[in-house]
Structure formats: structure tokens, C-alpha cells
Amino acid sequence: MSGAPRYRFAPSPTGFFHVGGARTALYNWALAQRTGGTFVLRIEDTDESRNSPEWTRGIIDALAWLGIDSSSPAFEGPHFQSANAALHVEAAMRLWREGHAYWCDLTPEQVQERARESGRQGYDGYSRDRGLEPGPGRVLRFRVPEGVTVVEDLVRGRVEFSNDTIEDFVLLRGNGTPMFLLANVVDDIEMGITHVVRAEEHLPNTPKQQMLWRALGQPAPVWAHVPVLVNEQRKKLSKRRDKVALEQYRDEGILPAAMVNYLMTLGWAPAGDTEIVPWERIVEEFRLEDVNHSPAFFDVKKLLAFNGDYIRMMDPAGFIDACAPVLAATDLWPASRFDAECFTAIAPHVQTRVAVLGEVPAMVDFLFLPDAPLDDASWDKAMSADFAREILVDMASGLVDCEWSAVAIKGVLDAWCERTGVKLGKAQAPVRVAITGRSVGPPLFESIEVLGREASLARLRSALGRLD
RNA sequence: GCUCCCAUCGUCUAGUGGCCUAGGACACCACCCUCUCAAGGUGGCGGCACGGGUUCGAAUCCCGUUGGGAGUGCCA
Numbered sequence: 257m258s259g260a261p262r263y264r265f266a267p268s269p270t271g272f273f274h275v276g277g278a279r280t281a282l283y284n285w286a287l288a289q290r291t292g293g294t295f296v297l298r299i300e301d302t303d304e305s306r307n308s309p310e311w312t313r314g315i316i317d318a319l320a321w322l323g324i325d326s327s328s329p330a331f332e333g334p335h336f337q338s339a340n341a342a343l344h345v346e347a348a349m350r351l352w353r354e355g356h357a358y359w360c361d362l363t364p365e366q367v368q369e370r371a372r373e374s375g376r377q378g379y380d381g382y383s384r385d386r387g388l389e390p391g392p393g394r395v396l397r398f399r400v401p402e403g404v405t406v407v408e409d410l411v412r413g414r415v416e417f418s419n420d421t422i423e424d425f426v427l428l429r430g431n432g433t434p435m436f437l438l439a440n441v442v443d444d445i446e447m448g449i450t451h452v453v454r455a456e457e458h459l460p461n462t463p464k465q466q467m468l469w470r471a472l473g474q475p476a477p478v479w480a481h482v483p484v485l486v487n488e489q490r491k492k493l494s495k496r497r498d499k500v501a502l503e504q505y506r507d508e509g510i511l512p513a514a515m516v517n518y519l520m521t522l523g524w525a526p527a528g529d530t531e532i533v534p535w536e537r538i539v540e541e542f543r544l545e546d547v548n549h550s551p552a553f554f555d556v557k558k559l560l561a562f563n564g565d566y567i568r569m570m571d572p573a574g575f576i577d578a579c580a581p582v583l584a585a586t587d588l589w590p591a592s593r594f595d596a597e598c599f600t601a602i603a604p605h606v607q608t609r610v611a612v613l614g615e616v617p618a619m620v621d622f623l624f625l626p627d628a629p630l631d632d633a634s635w636d637k638a639m640s641a642d643f644a645r646e647i648l649v650d651m652a653s654g655l656v657d658c659e660w661s662a663v664a665i666k667g668v669l670d671a672w673c674e675r676t677g678v679k680l681g682k683a684q685a686p687v688r689v690a691i692t693g694r695s696v697g698p699p700l701f702e703s704i705e706v707l708g709r710e711a712s713l714a715r716l717r718s719a720l721g722r723l724d
Numbered sequence: 725g726c727u728c729c730c731a732u733c734g735u736c737u738a739g740u741g742g743c744c745u746a747g748g749a750c751a752c753c754a755c756c757c758u759c760u761c762a763a764g765g766u767g768g769c770g771g772c773a774c775g776g777g778u779u780c781g782a783a784u785c786c787c788g789u790u791g792g793g794a795g796u797g798c799c800a
Binding site for chain 2: 367377421426429436437463490492521530531551552553564607609680684696701
């Protein structure tokens with residue numbers, strides 16, 4: 257065993273990959289990368305039946321999307337906690353033999369009853385000195401020593417817990433199965449974990465775990481409890497009310513680099529005046545000691561802004577490639593009508609106009625539909641202009657034999673504007689609606705060029721017909 | 725209730741006793757650019773929760789108040 261640090265990451269078994277978990281994973285990964293350490297993935301559930309292969313697969317896919325590559329030498333796992341049950345029980349028995357734990361035959365109801373009578377919280381240590389042997393229905397409890405437990409935390413500093421506020425917690429259930437807390441520590445020791453970087457919500461449990469490490473004869477790992485992610489109500493992100501599944505953002509067309517960069521700026525900031533920085537710089541600069549102490553609001557608006565920046569940073573070909581999945585998945589047009597060349601031609605114009613890839617299909621659908629997708633509000637507004645009919649007639653004739661380029665097409669409209677004195681900004685509106693169906697979208701003349709002469713003329717005539 | 729954590733613009737943050745008249749980013753507003761919408765450019769709005777100390781000097785250190793949050797299972 258070398259001295260290289262080993263960082264444990266354990267996603268909470270929720271059925272999806274939580275954005276908060278994603279950030280913690282990134283912290284661990286960045287640290288492992290910089291220090292030459294190892295990122296140890298652990299699936300933590302003492303109940304094997306809940307460790308579904310799909311869930312594990314999903315975790316690994318999500319991590320890969322974030323750039324945490326399971327085939328990297330720095331990546332280890334997944335380890336399944338439930339596979340180590342025998343080891344957990346063995347450790348518990350050792351703690352009992354050495355006097356660090358004792359058996360208790362009280363039922364949960366009896367424990368509650370005693371607490372109610374004495375007016376004190378939790379278990380009162382009733383069986384501490386009764387010298388009970390193991391037996392069915394009996395739980396093994398840890399004998400919390402007197403004194404104070406000091407947790408040295410890399411982000412919080414020194415945190416003290418008076419041991420008399422910690423009850424003798426259960427290690428082994430009445431049915432003999434190990435509790436999470438025990439399993440966790442035994443696995444950490446077994447896997448040589450040196451750094452535990454996780455969400456702040458685990459801080460109150462830390463003294464218990466640290467006592468377990470000591471009782472098992474091991475020096476505690478380095479702890480780091482990072483602040484939780486909250487919603488606008490300043491409450492911990494919840495599955496019910498908040499959008500917390502990483503997969504959902506991925507499916508909507510958030511770029512992994514943008515998500516990674518944004519997540520890293522929650523509770524931390526790279527040096528300098530810009531927060532948009534490549535992963536390499538994050539690896540170089542990120543320090544747990546610099547992580548903020550207070551909860552951070554997960555701001556989707558800012559995520560979108562980051563994503564827009566990342567979209568614009570892509571080269572045109574890269575953008576086109578990135579759009580492929582959303583274009584293939586859309587049901588806005590029949591798949592057979594999609595034309596890759598058309599999309600390639602219009603792509604640079606949509607690249608500056610979207611914040612997520614998911615917006616792309618709706619912006620170019622008019623190119624792949626037989627007719628302009630009609631938006632009534634846009635139509636009513638644009639066609640109410642008194643020159644609407646006139647301009648459509650003029651374009652319908654002008655486009656018949658003009659040179660087929662965006663500039664030439666613009667020239668036709670410019671000429672009309674010159675004759676009538678109508679501003680181009682006004683004059684383009686009815687044409688835009690006739691061609692694209694909407695009042696907003698990519699630049700008009702390029703759109704017409706890409707659409708083609710025949711289709712454009714057909715749409716102008718069809719709009720004219722509709723005007724009557 | 726008990727234990728623990730936290731407190732800089734609306735939001736995310738920089739700041740570790742003098743470089744602070746508190747810097748940046750997102751959002752918002754205005755202007756410029758412009759065929760719509762964006763993008764881009766320029767500028768603006770806006771903050772150290774409160775009260776006491778310590779110090780020549782406090783956003784920064786200490787105490788208290790208030791306000792938030794988390795944990796409190798024979799769950800993980």
C-alpha cells in the first residue's frame with residue numbers, strides 16, 4: 257500500500273443521480289486527480305435486494321457523463337457494501353469481545369417507554385452492565401465512552417461533540433444484520449479509505465463513526481463535510497419539489513462540461529474574474545479548505561447561462577455533432593424529412609440562439625415540415641400590417657428568378673423597402689411568418705436560402721391564400 | 725425539545741486586520757450593434773443581518789442577539 261490518498265464516493269440510493277451527489281463526486285474526482293489518489297465508488301446498501309444492476313449501471317453512466325471514467329486507473333469499484341456483511345458482523349463481535357459493545361434485549365417500544373418515563377432522549381444505557389449474551393431479538397449496542405469527541409474537518413475546522421449527547425447506538429439488529437454506520441466504517445477501513453468527502457448532513461453522525469474507527473484500532477480518516485445544495489426556499493434539494501436528477505438535465509441538452517463547471521462554482525470559485533474554466537484548471541486549483549461553509553442555491557438560470565456559453569464555445573462541427581441526439585429524438589417532424597445538409601447550413605445561426613440543445617429542434621422545424629408551422633399570435637400580429645399583402649406579392653414574384661443567395665434575397669426585400677419607405681425591420685415580419693410560421697427565429701434570408709426556392713415560393717403563395 | 729452547522733449584492737462567489745470608496749459572475753435595467761430573436765459591446769442598479777467588544781485600524785478576530793439550515797431510527 258502506497259501513501260496515495262483514497263477518496264470514497266457513495267451515491268445515496270435514490271433511483272437517480274442527484275446533482276448534489278454529482279458535485280460531491282466531482283470534488284472527490286478532482287482531488288484524486290491532483291494527488292494521484294484513487295476514487296473509490298461504493299454502492300452503499302446493506303440490503304442486497306436494493307442493489308439493482310440498473311441502478312449501478314446508471315451511476316456509472318452518470319459518472320462517465322461527468323468525465324469520471326470508470327476505466328481510468330484512478331477509478332476503483334464499484335464495491336457493494338452488502339457483499340461484506342460477514343466482515344461487518346465479525347467486526348461487531350470483536351467490539352463486543354473487547355468490551356466496546358454490549359447486548360440489549362429491549363424492544364424499540366420499551367426503549368421509547370423508558371425514555372418517556374425518564375424524560376430523557378433516546379436509549380439510556382439500560383443493558384450496559386447486564387452482561388447479556390447474544391441471542392435472538394437482542395441488538396448489539398456500542399458503548400459510547402465518556403468525554404468529548406473532536407472531529408477535525410477540512411472545511412469546517414474543529415467540531416466538538418460531548419459524548420453524553422450521543423446514545424449507545426445499535427451496531428447489529430435483533431435479526432443479526434449489521435447497521436449502516438458499522439458497515440460503513442468497516443468497509444472504509446477494509447478499503448483503506450483516507451478521505452471522506454461528503455455532504456454536510458452527515459456531520460452529526462461523524463463522531464459515532466470516528467469512535468468506531470478508534471474502537472476498531474484505526475486512526476480516523478480525513479473528514480470534509482461540504483455544504484448542501486438548496487432550493488429557493490433554502491431547503492435541501494428534494495426529489496419531490498425540485499429538479500434534482502442529473503439525467504434529466506442531460507436529456508434536456510445540458511452539456512456535461514457546463515454542468516461540471518457550474519457544479520464546481522457552487523461553494524467554491526476559481527481564481528480570477530471568470531468562473532468559466534476548463535476542468536484541468538479546476539483540478540489544479542480546487543482545495544477543500546477553500547470550500548464555502550454555507551449552503552448554495554442551485555440556480556438553474558445560471559446553469560443555463562453557463563450552458564449557453566459552452567454551446568457558443570464549440571466549433572461549428574462540434575455543435576452539429578452535439579445536436580444529433582436531440583434531432584434524432586424529436587417528433588416535431590417526420591424523421592424521413594430531416595436533411596442533414598440543411599441543418600448544417602443553418603446550424604451556425606442557431607448556435608448563438610439556444611441555451612440548451614433541447615431548444616434546437618423547435619428552432620429549425622420549419623425547414624423539415626411540409627408547410628410553415630403556423631403560430632396564430634404571430635400571424636395575427638404580422639399580417640395586420642397594411643402592407644402585408646403587398647410585400648408577400650412582391651417577394652413571391654421577386655424570388656422566382658433572383659440569384660439564390662441570402663444577400664440576393666435580402667436585395668429583393670431591400671428594393672421594396674426603398675420604393676415604399678417601409679423599414680426593413682417592419683417589412684420582414686410578414687415574410688418571416690409566411691416562411692417560418694413564427695415572429696422569431698434564425699435570420700430570415702439565410703432561412704429562405706436554406707429552405708429552397710420552390711418551398712419558399714409555395715409558402716409565400718400559401719400565406720397569400722390564407723390572407724384572403 | 726436536544727445536538728451540530730451556517731450568515732458578503734436577489735443568486736453564486738472574491739475577500740483570511742490596513743491594498744475595500746468591498747471585486748467578479750448570473751439575473752435585472754439602459755444604450756450601442758442589428759432583418760426578428762439571440763449573440764456581442766458599453767454602462768447602471770444592488771451587499772458585509774444586528775448589537776457589543778478587541779485593535780491605531782475590522783467584512784475579516786471574540787461574545788451575544790436574530791435569522792436560516794441539517795441531524796436526531798433495530799433507514800441509508
